[in-house]
Amino acid sequence: MADNVKATHVVGVDLGGTKILAGAFGPGFQCLSRIKISTKPERGPEGVIERIARCVRDVVDEGDLAMNGIRGIGIGAPGAVNTEEGRVIFAPNLDWKDVPLKKLLEKELGVPVFVENDCKLHTLGVFDAELKGKVRHLIGVFLGTGIGAGVIIDGKLYTGFNGSAGEVGHMVIDINGPECACGNRGCFEALASRRAIFRTIQTAVKKGQETLLVEMLGKELDDMRSGDIRKAIRRGDKFVEKVIDQAAEYTGVAVGNLINLFNPEVIVLGGGVIEQLEHEMLPIIEKVAKAHALPGTAKGIEIMATRLGDDAGITGGAVVAMRRTS
């Protein structure tokens, strides 16, 4: 494998259960090119890794670069990752167990590869590229199908004893609440993730609740997306609005807990749910969080939504690739 230390560019890859997004980046984290393809996890790890490699080559070419101009590749995987070995330990959405992603991808591409959990990568992307590393302590909370997070303490990603720090989605905030996929009750993820929001709506519709979503998508609501939720609210659907208000309140309590525990300088929110519903949710989240932080302790702490949107993952990948090869 070539050690392209003189190369100035990097590639960031966001590996999800449905899509692979790759971006080529220059030294200031400006994105030169962007390619999105479907993941096709049913083809197994080798099939997916082939697709990642192709996507990387295509995005390098799209940016008028060559592979020998690439210092490294940073990739975020949706699950537990051993970052030192670059192994994906467990990624349920890909149906992967113990996949040596770094090794296999380096063999395909001949460029150093760095693997990280996707939400930790998003947080690093926000920290370095969006906030320019100007804060010391930052927590990134990402509301998507599930809920993940990244914790930055003293300017460095904090991972804890077993590498799993920041499992914000499984913080219990309602001990008698709905069951979570993890087997416990009332985890933040079981209350405010896209999956939790969709389940609440579907259960109510089955019980006869009327909503514009049925008009828009049919009775089964099968292809419901966060964007549909936003549209229904903006067209005046009070039921859907109430569901989202409730999810925002749970998120506010969770963020309040994070302020009481970590007292970070900034809490940044992201993920598909926030990207679509920031306008509806952020004011409630902020109000509830500050009411739950002990008096005085939230002073000067900023609660914001990331502006990186869909690019948080590839930007974070670029940040990791740049950091690890410097």
Added chain:
Amino acid sequence: MADNVKATHVVGVDLGGTKILAGAFGPGFQCLSRIKISTKPERGPEGVIERIARCVRDVVDEGDLAMNGIRGIGIGAPGAVNTEEGRVIFAPNLDWKDVPLKKLLEKELGVPVFVENDCKLHTLGVFDAELKGKVRHLIGVFLGTGIGAGVIIDGKLYTGFNGSAGEVGHMVIDINGPECACGNRGCFEALASRRAIFRTIQTAVKKGQETLLVEMLGKELDDMRSGDIRKAIRRGDKFVEKVIDQAAEYTGVAVGNLINLFNPEVIVLGGGVIEQLEHEMLPIIEKVAKAHALPGTAKGIEIMATRLGDDAGITGGAVVAMRRTS
């Protein structure tokens, strides 16, 4: 003020709402002498500070030392502290607001004084004196009248952006739970502190619940202590046992949350409730916490009770005094 850099001994002080405990310590954190007096907070900050100064002089003399043999004094206060200035910002149990404890005590004693929040001090005491600094990430959780904690990350006390990190007592774990003194609902402190346990028992007794505690203490249960609870359980009081089991379950959920969020190497439990009820509570806490940590993430993490007992505060004070004068 003398800068006693050649002095080898330190004094640790645990300032509580009812008692002042001081200890003189040698270089290996062995306690040479120990003096306890009542705080008498009704005499106001100046009266209390005079009492602290007398207690320090007495404990130094008791240990056959002289004040010029003391390098520094570390003192833990029950409330919010500005450690840089050594000010107690707010201590409700003392009825103190903005007291320049460091300045006033240094004037009285002529020795450098270092002020810290009591639970953070306890955690430092456990970290340095009990665990000999052998772990990187540690959280100390102290169940007393309220619930406090200290967080050590990478061997250093982590305090966050406003100095208030580790407010574990105000982590919401039961969003619909009982009201907390802070104004919110279902904080850990409103569910498992001594105050919460006592309130649960008193409310049930008022509604006609029978318990050995009424035989032991009278109908009002006014002077109930954690030790009485332990005695009632050991004499077979099933009602009291159930209340404590429940408090232990809440504590297990809280500790599980801390593992998911911080993934520390060790979580150490202490405070009056644990000191008296370790045998009853620790097995439940451990079981529930590990069931709430995501699979694999609690591997190798130890949940233990401190052996320092009542001395955690003065030992922590000695640790801080030694660290800051080295």
